[in-house]
C-alpha cells in the first residue's frame with residue numbers, strides 16, 4: 001500500500017469515472033514546502049502567511065515578504081501557490097501589533113477586518129504577493145470575508161498595489177486570480193453574489209464549523225457540537241459548491257476536513273473540485289480519489305444531506321467508505 005501511495009503521489013488524481021480532483025497542501029512555514037512536494041501535492045492551496053509575521057519582532061518588510069513568496073513560487077514550478085493575506089487575531093497574536101482586549105476575539109478584530117482598517121499593512125503584503133506573481137502561478141486569497149463590500153474593497157487594494165508596481169516598473173501578473181475563503185455563515189449564504197466577484201472559493205471548514213455551530217473551535221466543553229458532520233455545515237458546503245459552479249469558478253476545501261479520508265467521498269459527491277490538506281495526508285487522499293466514482297457519489301451525497309442526525313450521516317459515510325475505500 002505504501003508503494004502504491006508513492007506511485008500515486010507522482011500522478012494527477014482522477015476518479016474512476018475520469019473527474020480530475022486536485023490535491024494540494026497547506027503551508028505554514030517554509031520548511032513544509034518540501035513535504036508538500038515530496039508527498040505529491042499539486043500546489044499550495046493555502047499559504048498561511050501569518051506565520052511569516054509571527055516569526056518576526058516587527059512587521060516583515062515588503063522586501064522580506066517578497067523574498068519568501070518568490071522562493072515558494074519558484075519552487076512550485078508553475079504549480080499554484082494560493083497566498084492568503086494576513087489572518088491574525090482570533091487565537092493568533094503578533095507581539096508588535098497592539099490589539100484591544102476583546103471578550104470574543106473570534107468575533108472581533110481579525111483577518112481581513114484588520115487589513116481593511118489598516119490598508120497600508122495589506123497594501124504592503126499585496127505588493128509583495130504581486131511582485132512574486134512574476135515568478136510562478138501565484139494567487140491571492142482573502143480570509144474571513146463576510147460581505148461583498150469587503151471583497152470589493154479588498155479588490156480595490158489589489159488594483160492600487162498594481163498601480164504602485166506599474167509606477168515602479170516592476171513586473172507582475174496583471175491577471176492574478178483573486179479568491180476568498182468561505183469560512184463565515186454569511187459568506188456561505190451569499191456565495192452566489194460573492195462568486196461573481198471572486199475567481200475561486202476555498203472553504204475554511206475550521207472556522208465555518210465554529211461559526212455555524214456557535215461552538216468555539218478551541219473550547220473542549222463544546223467539542224461535541226464542533227463536528228464536520230453537522231448537517232447545517234454540510235448543507236452550506238453543498239450550497240457553496242453549487243453557487244461556485246453556477247458562476248463557473250472552482251471550489252476547494254482547505255480546512256482540516258480536507259485531510260479526512262472518511263469525508264472525502266461525500267465532499268467529492270458534493271462537487272468539491274480540490275482539496276488542500278496537511279502534507280502527509282496528500283498521498284492517501286490521491287489514492288482514495290482513484291477509487292471513487294464521482295457520478296455515483298452525487299446522488300449518494302444528496303441522500304446523506306437529507307439526514308437529520310449525525311448518526312445517520314455517520315452510517316452513510318461508513319457505507320461509502322466500505323463501498324469505495
Ligand code: PEP
Pocket residue numbers: 046048087183203204205206207208254255256
Ligand atoms: C479554516 O478556517 O478552515 C482555515 C483553513 O483557516 P485557519 O485554520 O487558518 O483559520
Ligand code: MG
Pocket residue numbers: 143183204206207
Ligand atoms: Mg480560518
